[in-house]
Amino acid sequence: MPKDQGIGASSKRREDVRFLTGTGNYTDDINLVNQTYAHFLRSDVAHGVINGIDASAAEAMDGVVRVFTAKDFEGVGGVPCGWQVTDRHGQPMQEPKHPVLAEGKVRHVGDPIAVVIAETPELARDAAEAIDVDITELPAVVDMKAAVAEGAPKVHDDLTSNLCYDWGFVEENREAVDQAIKNAAHVTTLELVNNRLVANPMEPRVAVGDYNRANDEHTLYTTSQNPHVIRLLMGAFVLGIPEHKLRVVAPDVGGGFGTKIFHYAEEAFVTFAAKAINRPVKWTASRSEAFISDAHGRDHVTKIELALDADHKFVALRTDTYANMGAYLSTFAPSVPTWLHGTLMAGNYITPLVYVNVKAVFTNTVPVDAYRGAGRPEATFQLERVVDKAARELGMDPAELRRLNFIKPEQFPYDTPVAVTYDTGNYHATLDKALELTDYASFDTRAAESKARGKLRGFGIAHYIEACGIAPSNLVGQLGARAGLYESATVRVNATGSIAVMTGSHSHGQGHETTFAQVVADMIGIDESQVDIVHGDTARTPMGMGTYGSRSIAVGGSAMVRAAEKVLNKAKKIAAHLMEAADADIELKDGQFSVAGTDKSVAWGDVCLAAYVPHNYPLEEIEPGLEETAFYDPANFTYPSGAYFCEVEVDPGTGKVEVVGFTAADDFGNVINPMIVEGQVHGGVAQGIGQAMLENCVYDDNGQLLSGSYMDYAMPRASDLPMFEVDHSCQTPCTHNPLGVKGCGEAGAIGSPPALVNAVIDALHRGGYPVEHIDMPLSPSRVWNAMQSVK
Known part of the structure; x- marks a missing residue:
């Protein structure tokens, strides 16, 4: 295999040839x-x-x-x-x-x-x-709290009320959390909105x-x-x-972005x-x-309380959230504010007690479901905003308050109080890397330069952890999932040595046809061009669960590895027979089978041909053909994490915010294709900045959508974004999948909104405006009005 191919190489996206030349085959082309x-x-x-x-x-x-x-x-x-x-x-x-x-x-x-x-x-x-x-x-009825008030118009006449469910997690912690907050040395409280979004693929x-x-x-x-x-x-x-x-x-x-x-x-x-x-x-x-x-995303209203002891250690966290379901229940809507949100409320921190309450509400609006990140951005936004506010109230550096409360590397695997176990991570490493890349030590100099130009400069920090590759099926079944969450792959080797991989995963921009080929080609030692990836057709691919939740490489890629391993085990038997050796002695490297300790070898292509022209091997021991299928059901989620730093300048005369710097230091475990990973982070950060600064789905009291076109719904443009500094060198491989990967597709959209809002609040405080919170999007009018309110 060429040195610039396989796992770890930035192979060019092969699918881009047809996309950039106008020869793609989209549904509307049919x-x-x-x-x-x-x-x-x-x-x-x-x-x-x-x-x-x-x-x-x-x-x-x-x-x-x-x-x-x-x-x-x-x-x-x-x-x-x-x-x-x-x-x-x-x-x-x-x-x-x-x-x-x-x-x-x-x-x-x-x-x-x-x-x-x-x-x-x-x-x-x-x-x-x-x-x-x-x-x-x-x-x-549009407002969620009004929808569950006595006498509210019912969206569905056959229901008892507009309350879909009143969920508590972990319910047995409730009284202990209440008591811990009552007895805490310090409690920080924040009320916030996670604004409704339209995915707009x-x-x-x-x-x-x-x-x-x-x-x-x-x-x-x-x-x-x-x-x-x-x-x-x-x-x-x-x-x-x-x-x-x-x-x-x-x-x-x-x-797709979930929609x-x-x-x-x-x-x-x-x-x-x-x-x-x-x-x-x-x-x-x-x-x-x-x-x-199209299903909308987010739309939560939350009150969050963080309790700390006299040493500034986190002791308890309590949240109360209203989550909009819209008029009907979309496919995965009930899981988003519950199991995809509540289980991440411990974040990167040691917090002994956590209680999450979510009231899901029907309203006369478009149904709401998963949007890039799905529950994890909502959890991270709450947590990272309240931690930042706590640091300000305590007079601490926000980075140091986080460092003080991080789960330590030696504590992994770590059982959280919200029913999940993080297998690996190093939050100190991503924090240190982000501090290094942003030159945090010289921020005051940059702030002084901004002040000389009449601008307020702010620095925002956010840490995130997300649960990707949602699994295993037996667990999610207990939590209410009505489908399995495994993935599948069939590896079909042709007589000439080329390979077709049929996957249940689906690509809608992630570069699967490139990265999946890298994995299989790397296992065998052949050129990536010899591997074809087939997806998106139920008549051609094994039953699979598709692509969302950053599951493709961790779950779909692992299914491919398992199927390829079955193929290689059989191929080694054929190679052993051809070389008159024991299959236990057969080694595969760079597309050549060899007998350990000898100069005997046979090429991959020769073994493949022998599989389909079985003139010279015992059919009673080895059946013809070289094709295997595997279904992979993960043992756990994967847990990517990272530190996101944002620098902004605020014009005090107009409230206009400009993002002047953004750094993302992520831990994605092992990385298959660094270039594709960087692109995924760029796209996610752009969407996160879009939510934080521009995008907002607004209804009036009569349920009319006021932001129903690009004339009123502001999408981020290149001029709204800085050049991003992206790093993924802090790698703690996942311990329970064969590739050691964690997933990267949603990270940027999770960590960026709180980092940006924290940066704006920091800028205002540095400029003498003690604003504690502004709900997204941070439009000039919202920022300016917030500044006027504290003059």
């Missing part, structure tokens, strides 16, 4: 013979009773094939939720039906009421405007349904991060299609409609439609 087009008529009110739908004018228009409403879906299941949460009283969450098309009521702006199928997208859109819908508008969602009447087979082409899960949920729980009669294909996908994990009603609709009209049906979301139909 057009089938005799195809029709769907347009969804969506509610323009947040809450109302549907009195009637008159589609006669639309149905009479030229080019209209059919109009569908909820009555066409009688007997069809609702869009299922994939995770059940049990509340602190032992009761299951309230779980309303999520119909494919609105039944009786609309519950948020964007709720689909009817669908027009026509010969062109334009005809479908025009016909949808001709549908007359009689709706009696009802009072909407470059490619909007698309779905194409096809039906083959000859063999009763359905095919769905869709923009999905996990096609096998879509096949399972849609086939088994919505449309009742046997899995062997349903194929789901997710070709090239232009970004394409979920099974959406549009996917079920085009699959159902294709059979109903016996023609392919295609739906492509407009960007404005995506704002009111």
Whole structure:
């Protein structure tokens, strides 16, 4: 193998050739013979009773094939939720039906009421405007606390209230936490909002349904991060299609950030409609439609309390959070503010007692689900903001307060009070590396230079830890997951020595076709170009759980390693026979099998050919072929961690914030491709800065989305960002997967928001403005108003 390939090399992303030359194959590039087009008529009110739908004018228009409403879906299941949460009283969450098309009521702006199928997208859109819908508008509830107040309008009439669940964790710690906070030498309290976000991947969602009447087979082409899960949920729980009669294909996908994990009603609709009209049906979301139909992210309101003893050691932590579910339960929504959030509230610190309470609330808004980081950014933001405030109240350097309370390297594996065990980590090392890279010692000089220019300079620190590769299946099953969380791979070796790897993971920008090939090529010692990665098609890949939660290399990559190990074990037997040796004596290096201690060797390609031309080995001992499948179910999460430092300048006259420096020192365990890792961190930090400074999904009191386009929803641009300093040299390999990897895809979005907010608060304090908190996004008006409030 060339020295610039394999594990640890910055191999160029092979998939970028087609992406940069315009030859990618995205779902919207798929057009089938005799195809029709769907347009969804969506509610323009947040809450109302549907009195009637008159589609006669639309149905009479030229080019209209059919109009569908909820009555066409009688007997069809609702869009299922994939995770059940049990509340602190032992009761299951309230779980309303999520119909494919609105039944009786609309519950948020964007709720689909009817669908027009026509010969062109334009005809479908025009016909949808001709549908007359009689709706009696009802009072909407948007504010979460108001939604659970006595007498609030109910989003779902068949539920007892708008409270989905009242979750407590760890419930047996509750009284001890209350007592520890009561007796503490110092308690820091902070109330904050984790603002609602829209994911906005470059490619909007698309779905194409096809039906083959000859063999009763359905095919769905869709923009999905996990096609096998879509096949399972849609086939088994919505449309009742046997899995062997349903194929789901997710070709090239232009970004997801979590919003394409979920099974959406549009996917079920085009699959159902294709059979109903016996023609392919295609739906492509407009960007404005995506704002009111894609699952949103975050949207928490939290009170957090941190108790410290007289030596400034953490003794207890208590949080109370309201988490918005929106109008319906999206696929993994209940798990995000609970098991993906509460289990990370210990952070990087020794905190003996932790109690987390979460009230999940239904409102007349778009459903909320996982967005890059999913629960871990929410936990980190709370924790790192309150730690920073505590340091200020105690007159301590924020870095030193953190260092004082860090879990020490010799304490790993470390059992947290929130039911997870960190296997490895070195938080002191990432802190020291970040301090070194930012030249922390000379910050005062830089602050003086900024002051001379009329600016306030601030320095913000945040530490994060996240749980990636969510697992194992037996644990998450106990926590309410309705699917396994393993991953799969098939390694197929061809007679000429090239390899096809079929994986249940899915790529939507992460570079899987490059990194996965690096792993397999490295194991054998062949050129990476000899390895092809196949994903995204349930007809070609083994059952897998897809890509989210930074699980691809830790779980999917480990499945590949296990399958490749099976292949190599068999290949060694063939090689041993060819060289008349014992298989225990066979070694593989740089694509050559050899007999230990001799000069006998045989090339990888010769062994592969022998596997398929078995003229010269005992068939009674070794069957022909060289192909193996493995399913990998992790023993634990992986726990990436890092130190993020941010420097800002604030203009006191306008409140405008400029990010002038950003450093990320991460521990991702072993790194497969440093260049790809750096790119993942860059993207995550950009999204985190977007949340902290710019992005905000805003509803008015009537449930109307006020930030429903790029005119009102501010996305980060290159000019909003500095050059990032990224380091991942502090590596503590994961102990329970064969690659020692931890995952890197979400880190940047987790650590950056609190680092930036901490930096702005620091700048204001240094300038004589004792502001304790500003909710994200830190727009100029919010910062300026906060400054005026403490003059």
